[in-house]
Amino acid sequence: MGLLRYTAGRVVQAIPVLIGITVITFILANLAPGDPVRLMLQGQEVNQEVIARIERQYGLHRPLHERYLTYMGNVLQGDLGHSIHRDRPVTALLAQRAGPTLMLVLSAYAFALATAIPLGIIAATRRNEPTDHVSRIVALIGVSTPSFWIGIVLILIFAIQLGWLPSSGLVYPWRSPDQYGYSGYPELAYQTIRHLLLPMIALGTLQMATLMRVERTQMIESLQGEYVKLARAYGVPERTILRKHAFQVAQLPIITIIGLNLSTALGGAVLTEYVFNINGIGRLFLEAIQSLDYQLIMGITIVIGTMFVVGVIITDISYAYIDPRVTYGEHD
């Protein structure tokens, strides 16, 4: 029962944050110096009548707080406004572009976890040996390299020099193979992986590096725990200790880091999508910024902020669910 209340509490706590996100985006987008309509039109010469019509259409003649309340009312009904430049509802545009971004971010996480956890454990068990040093250097380089440059280098090596993998675009597994002219589903799956490989590594390296560092420290700490000493004293084989005693305890902080890193990953997706020409939310954001498409920019920021908040809530709850020590009370 406690868990249910904890979950409800977390959701309630998130409401001010969600409101805050809309306020920040709204203020930023509306306090821009100069006339928003002129910014939208980007120096195109139009007569006063057109400007007045646009102002009326978007309610720009009304005071700021009134506009905010109307906007929020619409957001609560699932309406994020209408993109002027594309003449389509923002929600439709977002829905269309969400797939590639989710595919990219999730695969990057999968890559990061699949590499970081084994490497972190190896580094922890062989502490201060060459293996440990190598893995620390890899982690250090991973933390210090811009994700977009990793993408560029990967393209230079694997796409341009070796010609093994494609350098741009993604293949979506949810479409039918005929749309791409592939022979069938096996080829579709193969091409999906081929296209996803480089962007996945580019975006996932930073996550891998941070997760690996945490995993290493956690495992070292956990291997020094009293319960491990006790298990050793009882003659439990080292492998069992590693697998059953040390490993499980060490994974808890990883869950929190995954949630908090979601923000970096979503930001990194903007760069990765730009480098690899992927038509996801990140590219949509850049296009919206380029054309100063107010409604679209606000919509994207709100959706991405919400994705992060939801992600953190999910990790918090799963943390509480997995770790019996967490009290479902007040904590930060």
Added chain:
Amino acid sequence: MALGEAQMDESRGPSEDVEAEYGWRYTFSKVMEDTTARWGLYVVALVLLISTYTFIDSNLSQLTFGAVSDFTFAETLPIFDHPERIPPPGEGEENVPPAFHADGSLSNPLGTDPSGRDYFTRIVYGAQVSVSVGIVSTLIGFVGGTIIGAVSGFYGGRVDDVLMRMVETVYAIPPLILIIVFTVFVSGGSPDITYAILGVGITFIPVFARIIRSEVLSVREMDYIEAAKASGVKNRNIIRRHVIPNSFAPVLVYATLQIGVTILIVAGLSFLGYGAQPPTPDWGQMLNTSHGYMHSNVWLSIWPGLAILVTIMGFNLFGDGLQDALDPRIND
């Protein structure tokens, strides 16, 4: 390093009595004992030296000759060209490969860019932009975050609740996205490196606020705070004289690591075209230009990325070393 020392001196006061064991000189010697941290410090010192030199150089020539485009002192050295000078057609050769290449020559050690400018000079001058951006925006975040975090942690209660909800809100939007929105709208559609610095600084205020707050929460319970309160010292003075200096060490470490993160983000901003604008030599912006020449000249995309990597790695290694030296828990 200059920055670090200045900050260290300020906080010397309260820790004077324990200086023999835990003073800054002791910390510094511990950092120098650690091989990787020492190398980090060397790299940081080198990058700072280069950027100071180029800063003085370009400003002196501006003062002496009225314009940067006339002459810089660096040009008297045979390996330097002017960082912003675009040679007239026919004079500068486009895309000269680096010196180790068969067609390269030592007069352009790293070759030239598509406009015929010496790439080595531009990389060297790029240090100035990255480092000043990293330090200035970290300082903005540091100062703002210290004030907000200290107030929030010291007063607790409702003030803390409101401030922390605000902090969480800014946290929820990926920095890159928030900063792009900020720079584009605040600059009225013509982004520039100044707005990028401001944007990054403001965005990082919450991150610092959070760290100093948790420090303050533990410092608040100390006896000397109780004593100060009992002797009638004003809250404002308690925060300034006791709370902030004693919560300083972890934030200082964090600031060092944050400089690396800031350089990484601003490189991303410039790469997307929302940071430094051409012809300013900036590593991220150079990667943006070279993106179009990935097939014809691979090296154009390699050098700026390596420069970013080495610089950030320097700050990270130094920060890690500082952390180890200040936190006896991690030491064996």
